[in-house]
Amino acid sequence: MYTFSGKLKTFSIILMVLGIVGIAYGFLTAPKTVEQVEVILSEQHHGGHGSHDAHAAPAHGEATAHATPAHGEADAAHKEHQKHLEHVLHQLQNKPWAAVYIGCIFSMLVALGVFTFNQIQYAASAGWSPVLFRVMEGLSAYLLPGSILFFLLLVASSSHLNHLFVWMADGVTEPGHANYDAIIAGKSAYLNIPSFLIRAVVFLAGWNIFRMLSRKNSLALDETGDLTYYKRNFKLAATYLVFFIVTESIMSWDWIMSIDAHWYSTLFGWYVFASFFVTAITVIALSTLYLKNKGVLEFVNTSHIHDLAKFMFGLSIFWTYLWFSQFMLMWYSNIPEEVTYFIFRIEEYNLPFFGMLVLNFVLPILLLVNTDFKRLSWIIVMAGTCIIVGHYLDFFNMIMPGTVGASWFIGAAEIGSVFFFGGLFIFVGFSAIAKAPLLAKNNPMIEESKHFHY
Amino acid sequence: MSTKVIHVLYNDDDVLMDAVKATRAAHHHIEEVFTPFPVHGLDKAMGLKPTRLAICAFIYGLCGLSFATYMMNYIMIQDWPQDIGGKPSFSYIQNMPSFVPIMFELTVFFAAHLMVITFFLRSRLWPFKKAENPDVRTTDDHFLMEVALHGNEEEAVEFFKNTGAVEVKVIDKH
Numbered sequence: 001m002y003t004f005s006g007k008l009k010t011f012s013i014i015l016m017v018l019g020i021v022g023i024a025y026g027f028l029t030a031p032k033t034v035e036q037v038e039v040i041l042s043e044q045h046h047g048g049h050g051s052h053d054a055h056a057a058p059a060h061g062e063a064t065a066h067a068t069p070a071h072g073e074a075d076a077a078h079k080e081h082q083k084h085l086e087h088v089l090h091q092l093q094n095k096p097w098a099a100v101y102i103g104c105i106f107s108m109l110v111a112l113g114v115f116t117f118n119q120i121q122y123a124a125s126a127g128w129s130p131v132l133f134r135v136m137e138g139l140s141a142y143l144l145p146g147s148i149l150f151f152l153l154l155v156a157s158s159s160h161l162n163h164l165f166v167w168m169a170d171g172v173t174e175p176g177h178a179n180y181d182a183i184i185a186g187k188s189a190y191l192n193i194p195s196f197l198i199r200a201v202v203f204l205a206g207w208n209i210f211r212m213l214s215r216k217n218s219l220a221l222d223e224t225g226d227l228t229y230y231k232r233n234f235k236l237a238a239t240y241l242v243f244f245i246v247t248e249s250i251m252s253w254d255w256i257m258s259i260d261a262h263w264y265s266t267l268f269g270w271y272v273f274a275s276f277f278v279t280a281i282t283v284i285a286l287s288t289l290y291l292k293n294k295g296v297l298e299f300v301n302t303s304h305i306h307d308l309a310k311f312m313f314g315l316s317i318f319w320t321y322l323w324f325s326q327f328m329l330m331w332y333s334n335i336p337e338e339v340t341y342f343i344f345r346i347e348e349y350n351l352p353f354f355g356m357l358v359l360n361f362v363l364p365i366l367l368l369v370n371t372d373f374k375r376l377s378w379i380i381v382m383a384g385t386c387i388i389v390g391h392y393l394d395f396f397n398m399i400m401p402g403t404v405g406a407s408w409f410i411g412a413a414e415i416g417s418v419f420f421f422g423g424l425f426i427f428v429g430f431s432a433i434a435k436a437p438l439l440a441k442n443n444p445m446i447e448e449s450k451h452f453h454y
Numbered sequence: 455m456s457t458k459v460i461h462v463l464y465n466d467d468d469v470l471m472d473a474v475k476a477t478r479a480a481h482h483h484i485e486e487v488f489t490p491f492p493v494h495g496l497d498k499a500m501g502l503k504p505t506r507l508a509i510c511a512f513i514y515g516l517c518g519l520s521f522a523t524y525m526m527n528y529i530m531i532q533d534w535p536q537d538i539g540g541k542p543s544f545s546y547i548q549n550m551p552s553f554v555p556i557m558f559e560l561t562v563f564f565a566a567h568l569m570v571i572t573f574f575l576r577s578r579l580w581p582f583k584k585a586e587n588p589d590v591r592t593t594d595d596h597f598l599m600e601v602a603l604h605g606n607e608e609e610a611v612e613f614f615k616n617t618g619a620v621e622v623k624v625i626d627k628h
Contacts, residue, residue: 334540353574369512 002296004434008426010087016421022416026096029412036083038087043078063331089406090128097162098403103417104153105255106276107394108146114279115140115211116244122214122237128307131299131447135288137215142425144211147204154200154255158193167191167261168188191258199254203247210240218440225442241324248273256395259402263341265330271322272398278315278360279391281382282304285312287429296438300355303454309374316364316387323357345397347404352393359390376394392418458603459485461588462614463596463621467493473617474499477601480613484543485600507576511569518564522557552603559569596620 027338031037118136121129150265157164171177173185184191214236221229249269257268265271285308291297292305330338345353367383400408440446464470466550469576470493477484483501510528530553534544542548574580576614603610607624 195512324551324554328554373509 006207018112019420026413096413099413103421107421109276111142119237127448139429141432274319313368356393469618500514515565518616522560
């Protein structure tokens with residue numbers, strides 16, 4: 001039995017408090033009027049800030065190009081300038097929302113990934129992992145609070161508190177309206193707020209119900225030793241995996257891809273899956289190492305750690321494979337309607353876009369390729385940190401460009417959101433781990449798992 | 455001068471493992487063990503050094519990657535930087551995504567094939583090689599341990615008979 005140590009509890013609470021402060025600061029300092037944006041932009045112009053200059057320049061250039069001598073250059077330029085200010089205003093107002101959104105969806109999906117990994121182990125009747133089931137069950141407990149927070153964010157977007165989803169704006173589907181967008185209007189049978197929210201409820205509720213039942217069966221198996229609970233969990237896992245793969249794919253279109261409503265990619269669902277799944281396994285590995293270090297996981301040996309590290313290694317490559325397949329196909333064919341997605345990211349998000357490739361591919365492959373290294377805690381912690389930071393950046397790259405465009409930077413709101421959701425994840429996850437004995441007692445595979453040796 | 459070795463035959467891998475441990479504990483030198491299939495943990499029990507084949511493969515992979523990079527940089531960028539369908543052949547990095555499939559495949563190709571060849575060379579396997587099988591039964595259902603004989607022959611034979619052997623033979627090896 002593990003008791004949630006006071007130190008870790010305090011640490012997670014401090015993270016949450018710092019996070020809330022950061023997020024609140026982000027919201028309070030977001031500009032409210034066009035005039036404030038003008039002040040911010042002029043300050044940045046004087047300061048010679050790179051990204052804004054770069055962004056502002058084409059807009060101004062366009063303004064002069066459009067101005068015809070008949071109308072007067074100054075008048076048109078002024079109009080364009082106002083339009084640009086409004087554009088930047090929306091981006092800056094979106095920024096704290098997007099920061100919270102990224103932290104929230106990322107941590108929620110990591111919990112989902114942990115649960116999915118757990119279910120795969122059940123469905124595959126894996127012999128090595130049952131000693132880790134309680135760690136996975138505990139960490140995936142974050143799924144419930146995470147889903148609730150995330151659903152509240154979706155409701156906030158749907159009630160026009162922010163502009164994260166461009167297709168939710170007023171009049172986008174009404175011909176003749178100033179906001180009318182024929183492409184989005186054509187997708188409105190799928191992208192409309194009621195069905196969007198209904199899908200979210202079905203997916204989130206479905207995942208949570210599966211998790212609840214699986215956890216209940218697992219605890220009942222502990223109590224009674226009745227193998228019907230194990231069989232029930234096996235069938236549950238198989239059903240869940242079918243449900244998961246369908247909902248996961250649709251989820252990625254709804255919650256991530258629809259932010260760039262003009263763009264689509266067919267392997268996007270897999271890509272998102274690979275991203276949070278590898279992070280989830282890394283989180284399992286790091287938590288296992290932490291608990292092992294505390295001396296509460298006596299049956300976990302270096303072979304279990306080695307297996308987790310192999311998953312981290314293999315899935316990092318799997319993620320890279322999908323990232324590259326998506327990128328290279330669009331880069332190669334260079335069709336304007338789809339390649340803008342990457343052009344914008346390469347131009348405005350160069351460092352995060354390519355930096356995450358180093359963090360998610362190059363460093364893990366070099367650190368984890370060696371068999372002996374996969375048994376060393378500090379190597380796994382190092383590679384794991386790279387993977388977690390890298391995949392946070394991956395979500396950052398997926399969501400930020402469509403919501404704040406070139407006005408991005410990693411500031412108080414972004415770091416605050418990572419702190420808040422990280423702290424909450426630790427708090428909920430480790431509280432849940434403390435609620436049940438760390439060794440699942442009557443699992444038929446548990447003896448094999450205890451003596452697992454690779 | 456001829457050296458003598460003892461051939462000890464077993465018909466079970468568990469017995470073999472125990473015998474190998476006992477032999478090592480009694481400081482007899484095991485020359486070789488012949489088995490019909492891989493016995494898990496036998497190399498550890500015999501005290502064999504771990505293989506370095508994986509390290510070789512990693513280096514071969516790097517060679518393959520370098521070769522692919524050099525080849526395509528020379529052909530596509532240096533030698534004749536032609537405009538093919540608008541692909542940017544100005545520098546290697548600009549057109550790199552289209553080279554990645556080849557870089558990947560050549561890395562795997564070099565790593566795999568050179569490692570296999572290394573394995574054949576190191577374990578001396580080639581076509582028309584004369585088989586070094588001391589007893590035909592070891593390819594079917596028997597395990598054979600070959601131990602160098604120093605000192606008292608009778609004592610050694612007695613020792614190996616007690617390790618669960620089905621047959622113990624003293625062989626003159628030329």
